[in-house]
Amino acid sequence: MKTYQEMSKEELTQELTALKAEYEKIKGMGLALDMSRGKPGADQLDLSMGMLDVLDSKTALKSENGTDLRNYGVLDGIPEAKKLIADVIGTKPENVIIYGNSSLNIMYDQVARAEMFGICGNTPWCKLDKVKFLCPVPGYDRHFAITETFGIEMINIPMTENGPDMDLVEKYVNNDETVKGIWCVPKYSNPQGVVYSDETVRRFAALKPAAADFRIFWDNAYVVHHLYKEDQAQILDILEECKKAGNPDMVFEFCSTSKVSFPGSGIAAIASSETNIADIKKRLTIQTIGHDKINQLRHVKFFKNVDGIKAHMEKQADLIRPKFELVEKIFSDELASRGIGTWMHPLGGYFISFEAPEGCAKEIVSKCKEAGVVLTGAGSPFPYKKDPKDSVIRIAPTYPSLAELEQAANVFVVVVRMVAAEKFLAEK
């Protein structure tokens, strides 16, 4: 098959005419499909329904240390939930605070408290003229929304296949004391599926920040979200690496069971150094009396331990792996073969990050919408929703059924071909 780069003007014209006809036909079908949402499918959620049976009116709702979990108290989580989450992310229970249902809320809180009260005695960020965050791109739109809402200046850091461009990260962090944080999704990054290499993690740990209150916001959202049994990424424990490098307080690590049990009804946690945990608890005790301990117990009883979570995630992987493979196959056959799009092959996480020819993403998303296929907005994976190359489109394959996904992906590839053909033709 000829790539679009190789096609003559005539060939491209012919291709475009055929694609336009096909597109019109698709538009007439009245489709209503959605590849925008990073949500588990109903079949994945079905796997957690047993969680509703592990507690009943006969259960003694006591923690292993005897606390009555039905009553007030326990600011930082019940011991058995701390252990479970610590084992999941590979740290110690004493480094963990269990919150409510949302790790995003914990991240917002961390930024909000830094703004209002400062981190560990440092100047509150709201008193500073300028606060900057580094944002590896493409990244997670809700991270960027938090920093944007506080008026924090966001700086794009390009991603490589090993993680963020560390030369650039070091340049900023080690020299600019207005740089106070960086958003990271170290394993199966949103949206590319990048796994941070050991070297990347070690370079993070070895940073020499100009700002005493610089923190790495380490969103380990996909820590157990492998797609393949035989090819599971492991990343180094950033807390441990930072400690070894003499930067014990440099990291806030986040995780949740949102895409393990039930989104919205899971448990979320932060892990950090003893000093940071004490700093957080000093304020947290004003914010709340405690989080939902019964739901913490429910999770512990259902999963039992980290192996239970891993086994559960294998079942989920069996459900979503075919979806990822289907999309990748259609993209390979229809787009890569024509030289009009690239992506990284993800080994886990929730997304495929498709890179269209430059200047095409917005048009593709818009044309797909017209044809009844909703995609994540072009630009979403970038600060201020501005993709400098107008190229990245985040594909979320988990929520639709396989049949819907096939239909949606087939519409998508026709639209990409049409928009790319137009672009290449205009440049001839």
Added chain:
Amino acid sequence: MKTYQEMSKEELTQELTALKAEYEKIKGMGLALDMSRGKPGADQLDLSMGMLDVLDSKTALKSENGTDLRNYGVLDGIPEAKKLIADVIGTKPENVIIYGNSSLNIMYDQVARAEMFGICGNTPWCKLDKVKFLCPVPGYDRHFAITETFGIEMINIPMTENGPDMDLVEKYVNNDETVKGIWCVPKYSNPQGVVYSDETVRRFAALKPAAADFRIFWDNAYVVHHLYKEDQAQILDILEECKKAGNPDMVFEFCSTSKVSFPGSGIAAIASSETNIADIKKRLTIQTIGHDKINQLRHVKFFKNVDGIKAHMEKQADLIRPKFELVEKIFSDELASRGIGTWMHPLGGYFISFEAPEGCAKEIVSKCKEAGVVLTGAGSPFPYKKDPKDSVIRIAPTYPSLAELEQAANVFVVVVRMVAAEKFLAEK
């Protein structure tokens, strides 16, 4: 029986000697009792255990509008939970946002967002030189902790039997634009059990605040927490009264099921005007994807409707009413009869607010502690923990068993008598 005021120096000396001997005997008993905690007793929590049976793996976890409650989404609560809470506090579902497990956390968030972003387009409080809150006293220590943590200046407003001293409230609110809020527990106030009269509520609604962003923080914590079937307080709907008075946006109302179902595993809510709700949601959508919808459904299925909640609360009242009555009887027999203490007879809520002779509260709390009876710290019900008269002691009768409570109350009255006798003697 003679009151201490009526006793001669000799009689008081004799009384004190006897009490000191009794106190020493009590100290020798090695008691470990606690009347400090506003927590439900285990028997109250037992009443909610059925809540763990209303959902199981066979339940369709759908909202009445078809939403899959197991997945992401629904920022402001499922419709049936909004209706339940609206009926409890007497407002409309569209005025309600259902949150997670803690109304305290909602209040903190409201103050935090006002500080960081301002209310409805007004200047963020953190940019102002001075922000003040009115604090009816005695009041709830955790309210005061929130305003203190933000450096908000707190002004004591004396409570009357009809609510806060409204002359003073009007004077401050209508003339001082740095006064941005007031903490209210309008029904069965913490700790006195005061019920705001209709006139008080109407005077609140008719305020003419100097500050456009003045808000009443209306913590309707004990809305269904009656002690008696035949004597249940009703207060006017502040949202409706404010609307009628032309101040539709002046109130944030809070409530939760913390002392209805399970503290820590209940649902909490804010109710406010359409304008305020829209202002809140604009930021809330950055903070979180949504709260625990399955727990919302669990509450709706268990209680069914507001009548279900009322019936449930009657059962709780049957358990705690004898505790309140026991404490009041011992106080009447041993203290009121001797002229050394007053309190209001509460018809609901969680506390009895004992007022010792001036200058005695700290000493009483300290001497009780020495004898193995823990009380809420003297000063706690006041901003900055400073009781100007050193008189108020908050008694929490719900958590101990009746037998423990009787023992604790009997120690308490001996200590009050001893400390009061010493004081009266010193003044002879």
